[in-house]
Amino acid sequence: MLQTVYRLLIELTNGRWTSVVLKRFARSRLSRFIVPSFAKVYHLNQEEMEKGLSEYPTLHDLFIRTLKKEVREIDQTDHSVVSPVDAVIEDVGQIKETSEIVVKEKTYSIEEMLGNQELLTKYLNGTYMILYLSPSHYHRIHSPVDGNVTNQWTLGKKSYPVNKWGVKYGVRTLAKNYRVMTEVKTEFGHVTIVKVGAMFVNSIETTHKGTVLEKGSEMAYFSFGSTVVLLFEKNIFQIDPAIQTPKEIKVGEKIGFLKK
Numbered sequence: 001m002l003q004t005v006y007r008l009l010i011e012l013t014n015g016r017w018t019s020v021v022l023k024r025f026a027r028s029r030l031s032r033f034i035v036p037s038f039a040k041v042y043h044l045n046q047e048e049m050e051k052g053l054s055e056y057p058t059l060h061d062l063f064i065r066t067l068k069k070e071v072r073e074i075d076q077t078d079h080s081v082v083s084p085v086d087a088v089i090e091d092v093g094q095i096k097e098t099s100e101i102v103v104k105e106k107t108y109s110i111e112e113m114l115g116n117q118e119l120l121t122k123y124l125n126g127t128y129m130i131l132y133l134s135p136s137h138y139h140r141i142h143s144p145v146d147g148n149v150t151n152q153w154t155l156g157k158k159s160y161p162v163n164k165w166g167v168k169y170g171v172r173t174l175a176k177n178y179r180v181m182t183e184v185k186t187e188f189g190h191v192t193i194v195k196v197g198a199m200f201v202n203s204i205e206t207t208h209k210g211t212v213l214e215k216g217s218e219m220a221y222f223s224f225g226s227t228v229v230l231l232f233e234k235n236i237f238q239i240d241p242a243i244q245t246p247k248e249i250k251v252g253e254k255i256g257f258l259k260k
Contacts, residue, residue: 023203026223031059038062042136063139064205064221074142074216074252081145081237081256082215083249084193085228086138087131090246092239095126095231103130110231113194114181115155122190127237129230129255133222140221142251143213144230145191145258147184152206154180156197180204180220184213188258189233195220196227216252236260 025031035056039046044062046053048071056062075082083089091103099111099120110128111120133139156178178197183190195204203223213219239256249255 023223026060026063027058029057032057035059035062038135042134044136048138060223063135063223065138066140067138072216072251075254076215077254077257079188079258080215080254081191081258082142082252083131083255084142084144084219084230084251085131085133085140086250087133087228087248088246089129089243089249089255090132091128091130092243092245093128095123095128097124099124101128113179113229114192114231116153119151119183119192122233123192123231124234126234127232127239129232129239131228131230131249133226133228138251139223139226140207140251141193141195141219141228143184143208143215143217143219144193144255145184145186145213146215147186147191147213149182149208149211149213150185150190151183152181154178178204180206182219186236186258188260189236191233191236192231193219194229194231195222196229197222 035053035058038044038059039053039062048067050066050068053062056065093101095101095110099109101108101110110123111117114120114123180195181192182195183192197204204220204226205223206220208217208219236258237256238259240254243255
């Protein structure tokens with residue numbers, strides 16, 4: 001019953017026009033009046049922000065805020081993989097030979113997520129990691145590895161909630177939502193960063209130019225809380241033993257190592 005009600009609710013509140021209204025409000029000057037209350041409700045760390053609250057003219061500007069350079073240190077250990085976002089690591093596991101992963105007792109298809117049969121093969125029996133961003137998190141996305149972008153593509157139209165209720169009761173949210181995929185070739189193999197849009201707001205803006213990525217460099221930003229899925233080619237990733245799920249993580253912190 002709860003599942004049916006929840007799905008109906010998100011269908012009714014995630015239409016084209018509700019998304020348009022929310023986007024317009026968040027980008028309007030009128031939204032600046034709720035910036036202070038938003039910061040208070042979500043306990044934003046104002047000491048980390050590059051600007052003071054009064055300097056954000058809209059709610060959207062607050063969502064995509066930048067941070068002071070010194071507040072996020074990028075781990076420089078050889079071959080380390082770092083968190084691309086401030087988030088909660090919700091799940092880590094192996095991608096099955098059938099391309100399936102199981103998250104919160106729901107099965108997802110990496111084949112459906114990627115939408116590319118040719119790319120899929122290299123990730124079978126590889127590793128996935130799910131990182132969830134709430135509205136309180138810093139929304140900019142950074143590269144988890146050094147490498148070269150070999151492919152970038154977009155799939156999906158609508159977006160359903162990606163919080164724990166959305167993942168549990170939604171319909172294939174991680175593989176169905178609007179999403180932008182970036183595949184990066186490292187000296188060890190391929191890594192794909194899947195940026196999944198959140199409910200109401202599909203905006204994922206790419207900021208990186210060119211094909212070369214440095215670990216910790218900015219790639220893109222979300223206009224609202226969302227999810228990043230990391231996919232590692234078979235046998236190239238070793239998770240850091242300190243990572244236990246769920247775990248709060250920040251940009252630049254070590255999550256594992258690449259290996260041959």
